[in-house]
Amino acid sequence: MSKANEVIRYDLGPLDRIIINDIASGLREFRVVSGDDHGYVLTAASGRDNRCEEFSHADIHALVKADRFSHDPRWYDEKKSMVRVRHGNINLFDLTETEQRQILKRHEIVELLLAAEKADKNFKRTDEYLGEVRTIIGGTLLQRNQARAAGDKKERCDQDFTMAGMPSTRTMRRWLRMYEESGCDVLSLRDGHHRSGNNYSNLAPTILALMEKHAAGYADRRRPTIHRQYEAMARELREINGSRESGAAPLVMPSPTTFRKVVKSIPAFDIHAGRFGIEAAKKKFAIVGAGLESVRAFQRMLADGHKMQIVTISEENGKEVKKRLMLHCAIDAATRCVTAVKLSETENKKTAVPLLRMAVSDKSRFAEAANCSSTWPMTARPVSVHTDSGSAWISTEFRTAVANLRATAEVAAVGVPWMRSHAERFFGTLDRCLLPSFSGRTFGSIQEKGDDDPTKSCSLLDDELGKAIVRYIVDVYHHTPHAGLLGLTPFQKWTELVDRYGVLPPPGKHEIRNIFGLRLERSLDQRGIRVAGVHYQSLKLQEHRRIVGDTTVNVMFDPEDIGAVSAWLGDGWVTVPAVHYDTFAGVHLDDWVEAARDLRRRNLLSAALTQNLVDEALRDIAALGNAAIARGNINGITTTAEELARAERETLFGFDIADVDAIAEGGVTANRDENGNRDRFANAIAVRGALLGPFPNDAAEGNTTASPVSTTPNRKPNIKLED
Numbered sequence: 001m002s003k004a005n006e007v008i009r010y011d012l013g014p015l016d017r018i019i020i021n022d023i024a025s026g027l028r029e030f031r032v033v034s035g036d037d038h039g040y041v042l043t044a045a046s047g048r049d050n051r052c053e054e055f056s057h058a059d060i061h062a063l064v065k066a067d068r069f070s071h072d073p074r075w076y077d078e079k080k081s082m083v084r085v086r087h088g089n090i091n092l093f094d095l096t097e098t099e100q101r102q103i104l105k106r107h108e109i110v111e112l113l114l115a116a117e118k119a120d121k122n123f124k125r126t127d128e129y130l131g132e133v134r135t136i137i138g139g140t141l142l143q144r145n146q147a148r149a150a151g152d153k154k155e156r157c158d159q160d161f162t163m164a165g166m167p168s169t170r171t172m173r174r175w176l177r178m179y180e181e182s183g184c185d186v187l188s189l190r191d192g193h194h195r196s197g198n199n200y201s202n203l204a205p206t207i208l209a210l211m212e213k214h215a216a217g218y219a220d221r222r223r224p225t226i227h228r229q230y231e232a233m234a235r236e237l238r239e240i241n242g243s244r245e246s247g248a249a250p251l252v253m254p255s256p257t258t259f260r261k262v263v264k265s266i267p268a269f270d271i272h273a274g275r276f277g278i279e280a281a282k283k284k285f286a287i288v289g290a291g292l293e294s295v296r297a298f299q300r301m302l303a304d305g306h307k308m309q310i311v312t313i314s315e316e317n318g319k320e321v322k323k324r325l326m327l328h329c330a331i332d333a334a335t336r337c338v339t340a341v342k343l344s345e346t347e348n349k350k351t352a353v354p355l356l357r358m359a360v361s362d363k364s365r366f367a368e369a370a371n372c373s374s375t376w377p378m379t380a381r382p383v384s385v386h387t388d389s390g391s392a393w394i395s396t397e398f399r400t401a402v403a404n405l406r407a408t409a410e411v412a413a414v415g416v417p418w419m420r421s422h423a424e425r426f427f428g429t430l431d432r433c434l435l436p437s438f439s440g441r442t443f444g445s446i447q448e449k450g451d452d453d454p455t456k457s458c459s460l461l462d463d464e465l466g467k468a469i470v471r472y473i474v475d476v477y478h479h480t481p482h483a484g485l486l487g488l489t490p491f492q493k494w495t496e497l498v499d500r501y502g503v504l505p506p507p508g509k510h511e512i513r514n515i516f517g518l519r520l521e522r523s524l525d526q527r528g529i530r531v532a533g534v535h536y537q538s539l540k541l542q543e544h545r546r547i548v549g550d551t552t553v554n555v556m557f558d559p560e561d562i563g564a565v566s567a568w569l570g571d572g573w574v575t576v577p578a579v580h581y582d583t584f585a586g587v588h589l590d591d592w593v594e595a596a597r598d599l600r601r602r603n604l605l606s607a608a609l610t611q612n613l614v615d616e617a618l619r620d621i622a623a624l625g626n627a628a629i630a631r632g633n634i635n636g637i638t639t640t641a642e643e644l645a646r647a648e649r650e651t652l653f654g655f656d657i658a659d660v661d662a663i664a665e666g667g668v669t670a671n672r673d674e675n676g677n678r679d680r681f682a683n684a685i686a687v688r689g690a691l692l693g694p695f696p697n698d699a700a701e702g703n704t705t706a707s708p709v710s711t712t713p714n715r716k717p718n719i720k721l722e723d
Helices: 057-065 078-087 097-119 127-150 169-181 205-216 226-243 256-264 268-276 278-288 349-359 364-369 396-404 417-433 462-479 490-501 509-516 539-548 589-602 611-624 626-631 641-650
Strands: 017-022 026-035 039-044 052-056 069-072 300-307 312-316 319-323 326-332 338-344 384-387 408-411 518-524 529-531 534-536 551-557 564-568 573-577
Touching (some): 039 057, 057 069, 097 396, 127 169, 268 278, 300 349, 300 417, 326 349, 338 349, 349 396, 349 509, 417 462, 509 564, 518 641, 529 564, 534 564, 539 551, 539 573, 589 641
Antiparallel strands (some): 026 039, 039 052, 312 319, 518 551, 529 534
């Protein structure tokens, strides 16, 4: 239970791409040569440098903690590479929200098809059978869309939603083929509207249909050869050409190589099933689907919600409110370790997404805020995330976040709670072992509760319940022998599996921001981008501005770290640091808002707002200790775009930061002019030194020299939200 010298072994494969931010030489790309219990041997992934370098597990763990380690699983896999060839080197969060929704809709249909195939031993990918399954899937999607339309409210008949028609059986088969050929990469379901042309554009539709017909005939119990099927297609094509009108150009005969490509595009399972029977195919490919067995840590993560069997007290608008909270929980199936917990009033997507973020992020602040004696090191990138069909878990926001983590989202069928049995057992353990220490219990049934009224006897505050849950998980549950682990504790099982197999490294802070951050739109001018009263600037940003002029750009903003934002510059997300990066790196938006309120109170009759005043205010907020406790509270609500807009409008409006020597002596304040009159723009001065040196990450973006960019403000003041 010691907090010192804990090293996590990460699972790196020979097809993974590893990027290390070397302080001396910048970004370096590696791939794995070999690895054992002591560490890994890596070599450069490109170029002529074939030298090998050794990295111990402690070295890699230190790089991950310092956010200098980036990991792309199976990057060099042939199937993954082919997806990039067809659709570009992109992530799901690189696409527009419309395109993301389209891909996720297709992915949901494909996953329901695969689930139906797994559940029905008589499943066949024929038009007739897929037609029956298509109707069932349509009904399931109707129920899910109705739940999504209701959101966090009760379903009602007057809640409108739109739903596209179901694809044809042929389209469903095509999506299945693309998905399986890519190694189940969700981006393989992207359509071809972003590119032009196709491999058979010079062939007539009649020929394409003829090739598919005879290629499908290859999957036959008589087991014909590809050459025989090609000859059969050629004979039929010659007959078609012979019956064409005189003077009409004959149809072009495709080459044997083109026909072979069509045959090879048929899924191997379909070919084997057609040539040897469905049962033979299931036996041959059974190893592909290992069911719900979990061997490695974070191989399968379960997420579920549970109504706590206790009434708690909270204060809302000066009144005492009593209620039962919903516990959102994520559990690693292999080790039974709890990877994340969040409390809210209902099971909703606004809590489900932060739960996923907590699972892949460092949780030390939560353990420290609850005064835990042990640590909470269970942090990694999950391979798959399993949930029920509740509206919080099938929401577009949650499924998008799972896909952006390059994990698989699997929804259990209705009425089979044993598919999530680990989570259900943990909830029972929590109710039996933790809650008896407090009053106000509701128990699991009316018989257990008896005549007691929990709303009268309750005494536990919401925040106290959150701390108690974290303390119980970290110090008690993780260190209690578990029957399902043959007597090992979850912490011991975690240590054993991590030492044996390793885990996938968690996403870095820039990827976290792109996955879980707020998507905003902000103006771009000579001073860069402004969000929450903070200016963000980089050389790449201004290079883009010199091409497109003053415009608006899409921005990803992380309220938990306002030191940098991500800006979409047309061909990808670019990290843009704050002008005063050292001041705002790692600062939470709530801390900055509180510091801004303090500055407004103390700065009405003093000098103009300067960086040293900001630094002092942030230090004062951090010294109180309340901020750290609030950040480690599992009851905390994630900042929304609407709440950010309110903070900008009410607290951060008109704020500007300048160096100390840039401000003349006088009575100018953050929001008053030299005569003491209220003026929102009295302090709208140029930020000095914004482009005098390279910003953090400029080296990573290829920015080595500063371009001459004017820093003198010349736009007219306005009262837009970003100002």
